[in-house]
Amino acid sequence: DIQMTQSPSSLSASLGDRVTITCRASQGIGNGLGWFQQRPGKAPKRLIYAASSLEGGVPSRFSGSGSGTEFTLTISSLQPEDFATYYCLQHNRHPHTFGQGTEVEI
Amino acid sequence: EVQLVESGGGLVQPGGSLRLSCAASGFSFTTFDMTWVRQAPGKGLEWVSAISGSSGSTYYADSVKGRFAISKDNSKNTLYLQMNSLRSEDTAVYYCVKGDWADFWGQGTLVTVSS
Numbered sequence: 001d002i003q004m005t006q007s008p009s010s011l012s013a014s015l016g017d018r019v020t021i022t023c024r025a026s027q028g029i030g031n032g033l034g035w036f037q038q039r040p041g042k043a044p045k046r047l048i049y050a051a052s053s054l055e056g057g058v059p060s061r062f063s064g065s066g067s068g069t070e071f072t073l074t075i076s077s078l079q080p081e082d083f084a085t086y087y088c089l090q091h092n093r094h095p096h097t098f099g100q101g102t103e104v105e106i
Numbered sequence: 107e108v109q110l111v112e113s114g115g116g117l118v119q120p121g122g123s124l125r126l127s128c129a130a131s132g133f134s135f136t137t138f139d140m141t142w143v144r145q146a147p148g149k150g151l152e153w154v155s156a157i158s159g160s161s162g163s164t165y166y167a168d169s170v171k172g173r174f175a176i177s178k179d180n181s182k183n184t185l186y187l188q189m190n191s192l193r194s195e196d197t198a199v200y201y202c203v204k205g206d207w208a209d210f211w212g213q214g215t216l217v218t219v220s221s
Binding site: 001089098 | 143
C-alpha cells in the first residue's frame, strides 16, 4: 500500500502569513493527489484535485503543486476562515490513503 | 445540486453488524465511482472502501477487508456499506463520498461499537 507522510502535523500562523503543507508518497503517484479542508464539526471539502487544479469556488489563495512523490499545498495569505485541518489523499492506486492531517491554528 | 445523505449509524455491540446507506441525488449515480471514508473521534480521515461505477469492482482498506462489503443499487441511487464482525476500533463517523477523487462528501453518520 502507498503511505502518505504529511508534515507538519500542526502549525501556528498569523493572519496574512504564507503557509505551506507537504505530503510525500512512499512511491510515485503521478498527479493523483487531492487536498481537503475540514473545519471543526464539519465534513471535509475538496480544495485541490489532480495535484494542482483548484476546485470551483475555492479562493485563489489556495494552490497545489508537485508530482511523483512530493506535493505541496500553499495558502498565500492566511485568512480567519482558514483555521482548519488539512489532509492530502492519494487516489492513484487502491487502496487510497490519506495523510495524517495538518492542523492550522491562527 | 449534489446531495449525499447517510443513514443507518448507531450503537452496536462488538461482533455485531450494521448496514449503512447513502442516498444520492443531483448527479448520474450509475456512472460514478463511490467511496466510504471514516473518522474516529478526534482522529484523522481513513479511506475505507470504494466501488467502481463502470465495472462494479470493489476495493477495501486492509483494516476492513473480509468484514465490510460495499455495494450500490443504481435503481435506488443508493450506496451501501455492510459492516460485520464490528470492533471497538470501527467506532467512527462514516462519510459517503462521490467519486474516486472524493469531490463531494455527505455529512456523515456515527457508528459506535461498544458493549
